């Protein structure tokens with residue numbers, strides 16, 4: 723893949739991961755539910771690891787990670803400090819589920835374009851696949867919580 727296109731994609735994923743870190747940390751701060759707080763902090767840690775793994779590849783490509791402002795503001799700009807109390811846990815679970823689903827979709831799409839004959843792209847594929855698996859676990863958790871919230875309402 724052309725280096726510039728590769729870097730554009732990587733910065734996109736880097737921004738997505740960094741946005742999720744910010745989002746989950748903010749949500750954890752505002753949550754009164756100890757278990758949910760614990761899960762969000764755990765996920766924020768995983769997203770930090772994802773961002774770091776992507777940053778390392780960007781650096782290997784002799785570049786520096788850049789945040790895509792538009793994406794960042796789309797994800798967290800909508801989220802004022804008191805968002806939790808405004809949208810409630812039900813919608814929060816759904817929002818996070820949607821975000822994780824977008825991440826999985828984009829990872830899967832990008833993975834299908836990687837050239838396994840290129841060493842760096844092969845290495846990248848391993849990193850992205852691992853990130854994608856963890857997003858999938860997150861997605862299922864949010865969906866499960868959302869479903870039981872719905873049932874108990």
Ligand SMILES: [Fe+2]
Nearest residue numbers: 739769772857
């Ligand atoms: Fe992630």
Ligand SMILES: [Fe+2]
Nearest residue numbers: 822856857860
């Ligand atoms: Fe995730």
